[in-house]
Amino acid sequence: MKAGTIIPKQKGSFKIMEVEAPEISENEVLVKVNMLGLDGTDKELGEGLYGEAPAGSEYLIPGHESIGTVEKVGSAVNGISTGDIVVATVRRPDDCINCKSGESDMCIKGDYLERGIKGEHGYMAEYYKEKQEYLVKIPKEISEVAVMLEPFSIAEKAVKQVLEAQKRMVWQPKSAVVLGTGTVGLFAAMILRLNGMDVVSVDRTATNTIKDRIYAEMGIKHINSNDVPIEKLPDELGKRIDIAVELTGSPKAVARALNVPSINGVLCLLSVTGESYSESIDIGRLNYNMVLGNKLILGSVNSNISHFIKGAQDMAAIESQHPGLLKTMITRKIRLEDFSYEMLNDREQIKNVIIMG
Numbered sequence: 001m002k003a004g005t006i007i008p009k010q011k012g013s014f015k016i017m018e019v020e021a022p023e024i025s026e027n028e029v030l031v032k033v034n035m036l037g038l039d040g041t042d043k044e045l046g047e048g049l050y051g052e053a054p055a056g057s058e059y060l061i062p063g064h065e066s067i068g069t070v071e072k073v074g075s076a077v078n079g080i081s082t083g084d085i086v087v088a089t090v091r092r093p094d095d096c097i098n099c100k101s102g103e104s105d106m107c108i109k110g111d112y113l114e115r116g117i118k119g120e121h122g123y124m125a126e127y128y129k130e131k132q133e134y135l136v137k138i139p140k141e142i143s144e145v146a147v148m149l150e151p152f153s154i155a156e157k158a159v160k161q162v163l164e165a166q167k168r169m170v171w172q173p174k175s176a177v178v179l180g181t182g183t184v185g186l187f188a189a190m191i192l193r194l195n196g197m198d199v200v201s202v203d204r205t206a207t208n209t210i211k212d213r214i215y216a217e218m219g220i221k222h223i224n225s226n227d228v229p230i231e232k233l234p235d236e237l238g239k240r241i242d243i244a245v246e247l248t249g250s251p252k253a254v255a256r257a258l259n260v261p262s263i264n265g266v267l268c269l270l271s272v273t274g275e276s277y278s279e280s281i282d283i284g285r286l287n288y289n290m291v292l293g294n295k296l297i298l299g300s301v302n303s304n305i306s307h308f309i310k311g312a313q314d315m316a317a318i319e320s321q322h323p324g325l326l327k328t329m330i331t332r333k334i335r336l337e338d339f340s341y342e343m344l345n346d347r348e349q350i351k352n353v354i355i356m357g
């Protein structure tokens, strides 16, 4: 079968190769890949910044966001049939207590593998095989958009973490601010709206046709941080901010966001910031506000299958309330033969998707 391949940590090594098609055992499922989504991790894999080939292989089949159709099921597989639409999760557990409890996203050991990233082939191929426990069945209504379920699940986990953590008190959140409007940021804003919150999305863009349509249809307010600096948001909005979600990727924005949540509020940090950045922060004031305001700052990364399952339900809810809206986020569709990693440098795109099938 045809597959895209890279030599990990070698920039410009991408090529399409003929590789052996997977053979399933009795507890595995063979999936024909329909679509493959690409994100910042793929961009960095293409740049040779990280990545790890499976043991014994010289190359890695990348791609961790996918949707496919079940082609064949092993004799011991139950509840998944030929023709079902499925999305596979990414992380594969090690033997730590969290991984063994189904929370590989909370792994404390770090020996997990990740399909398409670290030690396991991904989905940039005509077919892949997988155990049933890592597959999520997708309702037909979202089969065009659930290629984005993996990034959606990251936002889903973050919101769940916030809601779970806040069970520490009587809490009726009404308002949320989402800093950053990349794919996960838009999803976080949408999920918070589904949870009935007033949501403000903040970024540095004046206008963007696709994002503006999402804001308008879902009732999300947009603020340009060039007009209203992040630290001025509480004054500008003139109301309590119960939840702030930060995913700009900018440590400078993180510093500004520290004082955004109101009393009893939460700041959820989702940016994976690489660059080193330092500035003088008034720790005395931050501590004073956090202690006297019972505030919480929490970090969240990755997701597990429960967030994929909840994500599929929420995507279906958005699709039924706003038909066709999620689809507008897939701004570029290309064939594998036409794909190059350089395409991922185009910051105008929201979601790049390769049509595999």
Ligand SMILES: [Zn+2]
Pocket: 093, 094, 095, 096, 097, 098, 099, 100, 104, 106, 107, 108, 109, 110, 111, 112
């Ligand atoms: Zn683990």
